[in-house]
Amino acid sequence: MLCKEIGPRPSAAPQERQAADAVEATLRRMGILDVQRQTFKSPNSIGWMTLPCFLAGLLGVGLAFVGGLWGRGVGGLLLLGSSVVIYRLLFAAPPFFQRWIARWTSQNVIARLPSQGRAEQTLYLVGHLDSQKQRFQFPPSLYWIMRAQTSLPVVVGIAGGVALLGAALFEVTVSPFWLGLLGAAYLYGVTGAVVDEFQPHVEGANDNASAVSVLLGVAETLQRQPLERSEVVLLFTGCEEVGCVGMEHYLQVTTPPVNDTLWIDLEMVGTGELCVVTRHGISYLSSYRPDSALVEAAARVAQRQPWLRLKGKALVILEEVATLRRWGYRAVCLAGADVHGMLPNWHRLADSLEAIEPDTLSRAACATWELLRELDK
Numbered sequence: 001m002l003c004k005e006i007g008p009r010p011s012a013a014p015q016e017r018q019a020a021d022a023v024e025a026t027l028r029r030m031g032i033l034d035v036q037r038q039t040f041k042s043p044n045s046i047g048w049m050t051l052p053c054f055l056a057g058l059l060g061v062g063l064a065f066v067g068g069l070w071g072r073g074v075g076g077l078l079l080l081g082s083s084v085v086i087y088r089l090l091f092a093a094p095p096f097f098q099r100w101i102a103r104w105t106s107q108n109v110i111a112r113l114p115s116q117g118r119a120e121q122t123l124y125l126v127g128h129l130d131s132q133k134q135r136f137q138f139p140p141s142l143y144w145i146m147r148a149q150t151s152l153p154v155v156v157g158i159a160g161g162v163a164l165l166g167a168a169l170f171e172v173t174v175s176p177f178w179l180g181l182l183g184a185a186y187l188y189g190v191t192g193a194v195v196d197e198f199q200p201h202v203e204g205a206n207d208n209a210s211a212v213s214v215l216l217g218v219a220e221t222l223q224r225q226p227l228e229r230s231e232v233v234l235l236f237t238g239c240e241e242v243g244c245v246g247m248e249h250y251l252q253v254t255t256p257p258v259n260d261t262l263w264i265d266l267e268m269v270g271t272g273e274l275c276v277v278t279r280h281g282i283s284y285l286s287s288y289r290p291d292s293a294l295v296e297a298a299a300r301v302a303q304r305q306p307w308l309r310l311k312g313k314a315l316v317i318l319e320e321v322a323t324l325r326r327w328g329y330r331a332v333c334l335a336g337a338d339v340h341g342m343l344p345n346w347h348r349l350a351d352s353l354e355a356i357e358p359d360t361l362s363r364a365a366c367a368t369w370e371l372l373r374e375l376d377k
């Protein structure tokens, strides 16, 4: 239904809302009545964040080229500023200009499933509703340059910014060769980002209809067989693909208690090798780790149920665990990876229903269920 009837679900687009409606209707048909909707404002493309940063860098280099002392000073500050914003984006932190670009309406769907007895904790299951554009910069087709390429704007911004400020302070000139190289780096960023902005949106069968389907399957099972002492909240988020905006909004507005909540995020669980992500991050500068107790719980599940073929693995991935960890929550992510440890068909048109491996999806659902039961103990 998500892939073929609704199709691609751009962040904050009508199709994303249709997906939210479909999920809500499905939950109500199962007899789950505590379903809420949360609306919020969001940018509708990641380009609203990356393009201003690359353009600021390009402007900074231009100013240094023509503007003498002041040009070098202001140019240096622009480079440093763009570097800081991009660095924060690598942890899904909103840029300082978020309120100006958050002009579209999106939504989260939240379903609550009570425990049999008194609830001592809340277990969250997270899956996002939106799908990304095809993006050749994110990830690049040469998968092994991904982390280097993503580190580049941060490193170039800091090195270039410090050099330009130093040149302004000590009144020395910067060679046109180095300025040209710096400008070329930002021009590469701008061009790539513009090319990506005009790409079509992907069907998003793996990213992340796979997670939505697992959440719905677990919901159906929980209806028949609730956990003993854990309430379960299913959180279907909007606008994950533009900086985890739905999750950020949920935490801001709902402020769930840090101590009594555990979070499992599902990302692209429909193909490849089923993994518990042990280290996340898409650059050399921005890795983040899941909660170790949750990873250990998943390891116990994997050991007890070897047929799940669930493995711990460090992946090149950026998702809502970044937001959750930044806020201090205990979270872990399940994802499917290919032989290179990369996410299959990530942000490519090939991410369609035909590429889903039923066996992987099925094991992901069972692994999620087993992990919930393990955490309930």
Ligand SMILES: [Zn+2]
Pocket: 128, 207, 208, 240, 267, 268, 319
């Ligand atoms: Zn995703």
